[in-house]
Amino acid sequence: MIELKNIWKIYKNDDLETVALKNISLEIKEGEFVAIMGPSGSGKSTLMHILGCLDTPTSGKYFLDGEDISKMNDDELAEIRNKKIGFVFQSFNLLPKTNVLRNVELPLVYAGISPKKRQERAKEALNLAAFPNKFWYHFSNQLSGGMMQRVAIARALVNDPKIILADEPTGNLDTKTGEIVLETFQNLHDKHGRTIILITHEPYIAEYAQRIIKIKDGELIDDFKNNNRRIINNK
Amino acid sequence: MKFKDLFSEIFISLLANKVRSGLTILGIVIGIASVIAMVSIGQGASNQITKSIEGLGSNLLNIIPGTLRPGVGIVSSGRGSAQTLKNDDVEVIEKIDGVYRVSPEVSRRFQIIGINGKNTNSTVFGVTENYPIVRNLNISSGVFISESQNRSLARVAVLGPQAAYDLFGDEDPIGKVIKINKINFLVIGVAAPRGSVGFVNYDDIIYVPLLTMQKVLAGIDYLTVMAVKVESKDLINQVRDDIIYNLSIKHRVDPQNPDFTIASQEDILGTLNQVIATFTIFLASIAGISLLVGGIGIMNMMLTSVTERTREIGLRKAIGAKERDISLQFLAESVVLTLIGGIIGIILGSLIAISISYFAGISTSVSLFSIILAFGVSTIIGIIFGYYPARRASKLNPIEALRYE
Incomplete structure (x- = not known):
């Protein structure tokens, strides 16, 4: 479903050229739970931006769901992001002073979906993200970090995306809340067959995934099936 | 979206x-x-x-003695200071086609004494029987000055409502006597209110016959202004040209440079x-x-x-x-x-x-x-x-x- 072919990303700043990604090729199939791991400065963020259609590669081809993304303009990319990708960020990025439901609805607002349908789908997504319904009408800035991240996950789910991209989703959370968030991802993958790409620099977090891709200095150095997968099972 | x-x-x-x-x-x-x-x-x-300017009469031309200095304008021209307009000018103007009525006027301020020592310093207008027609003046009680009263230098007066109030309070002034410049005048009418325009209060005016004003009160033989009512609006420019031409001939001056000025109501308004x-x-x-x-x-x-x-x-x-x-x-x-x-x-x-x-x-x-x-x-x-x-x-x-x- 995701196919990267010889992707290069080079940043030019005056005379200085920085090579962020060197000839990366990889494939991710539908229903996979992949962790992309690497230390900071390894190019994993750049890779995530390209996978998330926030940026286009300098050269190479990127097929998402059969469509070539690499040559699209900003507005076409925006539409792809709206329809096929759900983002979960490290710092949640919820709209403050806006209630939970409205935050989750936001991608559907830009998709031009009617208010009634938006509500339905937002509530479904919140249930899927295990967000308790008594907080639906609270302002997002009144919630705890773990709750905020679950709102963000619900927002990523609401447009029924092909892939969910999570960029250090536990970075701002303590270990225990982080585990709850990771459990939510695992649940979405195991029980609902979602494709999830987790970007992290911590090996122990990557171990929750099925498959681990390691990058260093812009190069893909390892890609293997995770045999010692951590499974959270509180129940 | x-x-x-x-x-x-x-x-x-x-x-x-x-x-x-x-x-x-x-x-x-x-x-x-x-x-x-x-x-x-x-x-x-x-x-x-x-x-309020339209309330003072429409289709009106004001003939003012003297010339306007360019750039000074009507407001500060000190009208009435020149003495070039005479009573027999009226006959010349009345003969012009399109002229409906002419109202020759002389104005001066005098001290006026009413009853019980009440007094006022008001503008006294010497006017003819044409004044109410030309200047849109209505009489609220009594009568206005007649032609014969003018000819006989009658000592009669019509009071503006403000002047009537200042001199008589709430009493009916008709039939009573006032003193203008120490001469007795019989009040025969009171005018309806007209309000004021700029600094001129048209209600604080006393009207007397023109000739009485000239010969008895002021001792002059000239006019301070002549108001000409034209039959219709379309004729105003033509009448204005005719007045300039005919009056210049009578005054023996160059029509290009007459010794009087004509201003229409529209000019003042403009x-x-x-x-x-x-x-x-x-x-x-x-x-x-x-x-x-x-x-x-x-x-x-x-x-x-x-x-x-x-x-x-x-x-x-x-x-x-x-x-x-x-x-x-x-x-x-x-x-x-x-x-x-x-x-x-x-x-x-x-x-x-x-x-x-x-x-x-x-x-x-x-x-x-x-x-x-x-x-x-x-x-x-x-x-x-x-x-x-x-x-x-x-x-x-x-x-x-x-x-x-």
């Missing part, structure tokens, strides 16, 4: 910043309110002057309205500056808002907002702010105008035109000063915007 959703987004974000939105609106409110108030004061003054218009523009431009300042306030707030909400913009773009969605949202936010400010400003400006006319007695008029203008101006200000911040917001790179701290 749908239009309705755009508006709910705007109201959510404006309400999230109530104080800042309120202060920004206040800037526009002050600007629009002062424009509305200033323009309505100017408009009101202009309407009042037009009404001059006064020009003065008022200049004044209104002056007031409105001062008010306009505050509107401009308000507009810059909008731009300032929107730019602050774009910087403050950089991450929000990044997020909106990440989840699928197009450039157009972002720029429309910010542009519409500033237009909504200015429109709200405009509406409040119109209401406040009208209230100011109404209270000015109520408390200060200056007439004002809030016209539909100025309201529409204020609406248009505030919308345009919203668009102009909102455009740059909106564009800046829409061009933000989502990756950098999301990283912004």
Whole structure:
């Protein structure tokens, strides 16, 4: 479903050229739970931006769901992001002073979906993200970090995306809340067959995934099936 | 993004910043309110002057002795100071085609004594029986001066309502005697009120026969003004030319350079309205500056808002907002702010105008035109000063915007 072919990303700043990604090729199939791991400065963020259609590669081809993304303009990319990708960020990025439901609805607002349908789908997504319904009408800035991240996950789910991209989703959370968030991802993958790409620099977090891709200095150095997968099972 | 959703987004974000939105609106409110108030004061003054000058007679030509110095204008020409208009000029003018009536007049101020020692210093007009027809004067009680009273130098007087009140209080003045310049005059009528124009109070006037005025009171043989009523408006220019020509021949002067001046009611009206218009523009431009300042306030707030909400913009773009969605949202936010400010400003400006006319007695008029203008101006200000911040917001790179701290 995701196919990267010889992707290069080079940043030019005056005379200085920085090579962020060197000839990366990889494939991710539908229903996979992949962790992309690497230390900071390894190019994993750049890779995530390209996978998330926030940026286009300098050269190479990127097929998402059969469509070539690499040559699209900003507005076409925006539409792809709206329809096929759900983002979960490290710092949640919820709209403050806006209630939970409205935050989750936001991608559907830009998709031009009617208010009634938006509500339905937002509530479904919140249930899927295990967000308790008594907080639906609270302002997002009144919630705890773990709750905020679950709102963000619900927002990523609401447009029924092909892939969910999570960029250090536990970075701002303590270990225990982080585990709850990771459990939510695992649940979405195991029980609902979602494709999830987790970007992290911590090996122990990557171990929750099925498959681990390691990058260093812009190069893909390892890609293997995770045999010692951590499974959270509180129940 | 749908239009309705755009508006709910705007109201959510404006309400999230109530104080800042309120202060920004206040800037526009002050600007629009002062424009509305200033323009309505100017408009009101202009309407009042037009009404009262038209109330003094229509299709009128005023012949004033002497020439106007260029650039000085009618108001300060010191009319009546030259002595070139004589009584027999009236006959020349009456013969001209298109002339309906001629009212020769002499005016002077005198000390007048009524009953019980009440007295007033008022303008006394020496006039003929044509005066009420030419000058639109109505009599509220008694009669006006007749032709025979004029010929016989009768010592009779008609009082303006203000003068009647000053001299007799609430008593009926008809049949009573007043002293003008120590000479007894019998009051035969009281005129209806006409109000005042500029510094002239047309109600504080006493009318006496023209010849009585010239021979008994003032001791002169010239006129201070001749008012000519023309049969119809279309004839005014032709009659004016004929008067200049015929009167110049009688006075043995060059028609290009006569020893009198003719001003129509429209000329006077035009001059006064020009003065008022200049004044209104002056007031409105001062008010306009505050509107401009308000507009810059909008731009300032929107730019602050774009910087403050950089991450929000990044997020909106990440989840699928197009450039157009972002720029429309910010542009519409500033237009909504200015429109709200405009509406409040119109209401406040009208209230100011109404209270000015109520408390200060200056007439004002809030016209539909100025309201529409204020609406248009505030919308345009919203668009102009909102455009740059909106564009800046829409061009933000989502990756950098999301990283912004």
